[in-house]
Amino acid sequence: MPSAPQRPETAAASAVGGPADVLAYLEANRERVLAELLEWLRIPSVSTDPQRASDVARAAAFVSDALGRAGLEAQVHATAGHPVVTAASPPIAGAPTVVIYGHYDVQPAEPLEAWATPPFEPVVVDGRIVGRGASDDKGQLYAHVKAVEALRDLDGGLPLNVRFVVEGEEEIGSPNLPRFLREHRTDLQADVALVSDGAMVAPETPTITYGLRGLVYLTVRVRTAGRDLHSGAYGGGVPNPLTALASMLAGLKDASGRVAVAGFYDDVAELDEVERERLARVPFDRHAFMADAGVTATPGEAGYGLLERLWARPTLDLHGLGGGFVGAGSKTVIPAEGVAKLSCRLVAHQDPRRIADLLETHLRRAAPEGVDVDVVVDGLGEPALTPLDHPAVAATARALEAVWGRPPVFARTGGSIPIVVDLQRALGAVPVLLDMGLEDDRLHAPNEKFEVRNYLQGIVASAVTLRTLATALGAR
Numbered sequence: 371m372p373s374a375p376q377r378p379e380t381a382a383a384s385a386v387g388g389p390a391d392v393l394a395y396l397e398a399n400r401e402r403v404l405a406e407l408l409e410w411l412r413i414p415s416v417s418t419d420p421q422r423a424s425d426v427a428r429a430a431a432f433v434s435d436a437l438g439r440a441g442l443e444a445q446v447h448a449t450a451g452h453p454v455v456t457a458a459s460p461p462i463a464g465a466p467t468v469v470i471y472g473h474y475d476v477q478p479a480e481p482l483e484a485w486a487t488p489p490f491e492p493v494v495v496d497g498r499i500v501g502r503g504a505s506d507d508k509g510q511l512y513a514h515v516k517a518v519e520a521l522r523d524l525d526g527g528l529p530l531n532v533r534f535v536v537e538g539e540e541e542i543g544s545p546n547l548p549r550f551l552r553e554h555r556t557d558l559q560a561d562v563a564l565v566s567d568g569a570m571v572a573p574e575t576p577t578i579t580y581g582l583r584g585l586v587y588l589t590v591r592v593r594t595a596g597r598d599l600h601s602g603a604y605g606g607g608v609p610n611p612l613t614a615l616a617s618m619l620a621g622l623k624d625a626s627g628r629v630a631v632a633g634f635y636d637d638v639a640e641l642d643e644v645e646r647e648r649l650a651r652v653p654f655d656r657h658a659f660m661a662d663a664g665v666t667a668t669p670g671e672a673g674y675g676l677l678e679r680l681w682a683r684p685t686l687d688l689h690g691l692g693g694g695f696v697g698a699g700s701k702t703v704i705p706a707e708g709v710a711k712l713s714c715r716l717v718a719h720q721d722p723r724r725i726a727d728l729l730e731t732h733l734r735r736a737a738p739e740g741v742d743v744d745v746v747v748d749g750l751g752e753p754a755l756t757p758l759d760h761p762a763v764a765a766t767a768r769a770l771e772a773v774w775g776r777p778p779v780f781a782r783t784g785g786s787i788p789i790v791v792d793l794q795r796a797l798g799a800v801p802v803l804l805d806m807g808l809e810d811d812r813l814h815a816p817n818e819k820f821e822v823r824n825y826l827q828g829i830v831a832s833a834v835t836l837r838t839l840a841t842a843l844g845a846r
C-alpha cells in the first residue's frame with residue numbers, strides 16, 4: 371500500500387490556502403490517481419524508435435484526454451515529428467498565466483533483462499511506482515494534471531490561467547518544440563513556466579532549481595602537412611600537429627584552474643550574498659560525491675567551493691583527443707593532423723556564440739607557425755537563470771514549505787535543459803523548476819521508479835503552488 375502524504379503542521383499551511391483540503395482530496399482519490407498514471411506508463415512511447423510511432427501517438431492522446439477530463443481544453447498538434455499536446459484552462463481575464471511543460475515520450479527500455487519487472491507493465495512495489503517513464507517524465511507531469519483536476523473539484527476552478535505544453539520529443543532533443551513555441555507564442559504566453567523534469571537534491575528536501583548551465587561544444591582540427599611523414603627523414607625539420615595541439619589545449623587553462631581565454635569571464639554572473647547563503651544550506655557531501663565519481667581529488671578553479679564550481683561557474687573540458695598512431699608496437703610517423711573535442715559549460719550571462727568565437731580566436735593565436743587550425747562549432751546552448759527575487763520564486767517556496775513542512779533549498783544544476791531557455795525566450799515566462807523526482811530514480815536506466823510519496827506530494831505541491839502563484843502574481 372502506498373504511504374499517505376505527510377500532514378504538515380506548520381502555520382504556513384493555513385496561510386497559503388492548503389494543503390489540508392488537497393491532502394484530504396488525495397486520500398479519497400489515491401487509488402484512482404495511481405491507477406491512471408500506471409495506465410499511461412503502460413504505453414511504450416519511445417520517441418526514438420520508429421516502430422513505436424503509434425504508441426507515441428497513443429500516449430499523446432492519453433494525456434490530451436486526461437487534460438480534457440481535468441477541465442481544460444486540450445489539443446493534439448501534429449508536427450514534423452511527434453505531436454505536441456497543449457491545453458488551456460477556462461480564461462480568467464486579468465489573471466496571471468502559468469504554463470506547465472513536460473514530456474510524454476520516454477527513453478528506450480533496453481537492456482530488458484536488467485529490469486526486475488517488465489518496463490511497460492508498471493507496478494507499485496514498496497511505495498514505488500516502477501516502470502519506464504515513471505519519473506522521467508510522465509509521473510511528474512501527471513502530478514500537475516491531477517493538481518489542476520483537484521483544484522477544479524475543490525475550488526470550482528483554477529485561480530489563474532493555466533496552459534500545458536506536453537511534447538513527445540524531449541528524449542531526442544526536442545527538434546520541433548522551439549519552432550512550435552514560436553508559432554504558438556500568442557496562445558501560450560505566460561508569466562511563469564513550471565517545469566518538473568528533475569530531481570530534488572535529497573529525499574524529503576523540497577527543491578527549486580533556478581540555474582542551468584549553457585554549453586558550447588567545439589571540434590578542433592590541426593593540420594601541418596599534406597601527408598604523414600617519416601620521423602627519421604623529416605623529424606627535426608617539420609611541425610608536429612600533436613605537440614602543437616597539446617600546447618594549444620594546455621594553454622586554455624592557467625595554473626589556478628581558470629580558463630585562460632581573454633574575455634571568457636567577462637559576462638559571468640557571480641553569486642550574490644543571498645545565493646551564497648542558500649548554497650551553503652544545500653545538503654552536499656564532498657566525500658559521497660567523490661565516492662560516486664570514483665575520484666580521489668576535486669580540482670578546479672581556485673577560490674571557489676566545489677558545489678559552486680559544479681553549479682555556478684563555467685568550465686572547460688576536453689572530451690577526446692586523436693591523431694597519429696596508438697596501435698600495438700611502434701610506428702615512427704609524424705602525423706599530418708590531429709583532432710580534439712572540447713566543450714565549456716556556461717553560466718548566466720555568458721553568450722555561447724561569443725564564447726565560441728573567443729575560444730576559436732585563442733586557439734588560432736596559440737597555433738605555432740605552419741599549423742592550420744579548423745574549428746567547427748558542434749553545439750551551442752544558452753544558460754538559464756531564474757531571478758531569485760521574482761515573486762513567483764517566493765510564492766513557489768511558500769507553497770513547498772507548506773506542503774513539506776520545511777523550506778525548499780535553492781539548487782542550480784550543472785547540466786543544460788535547452789527547452790527552459792526556449793520557454794523563457796518564446797513565451798516570456800520566468801522558469802521555475804519544481805523538481806519532484808529523486809536522484810536515485812534511475813532515469814534512462816533499468817528499473818526506473820518514482821516514489822508514490824513523491825507523486826502524491828507532487829500533486830499537492832503543484833496545487834498549492836498554483837494557488838500561491840495566483841495570489842502573488844495577481845497582486846502585482
Ligand SMILES: [Zn+2]
Nearest residue numbers: 506507540567
Ligand atoms: Zn525528462
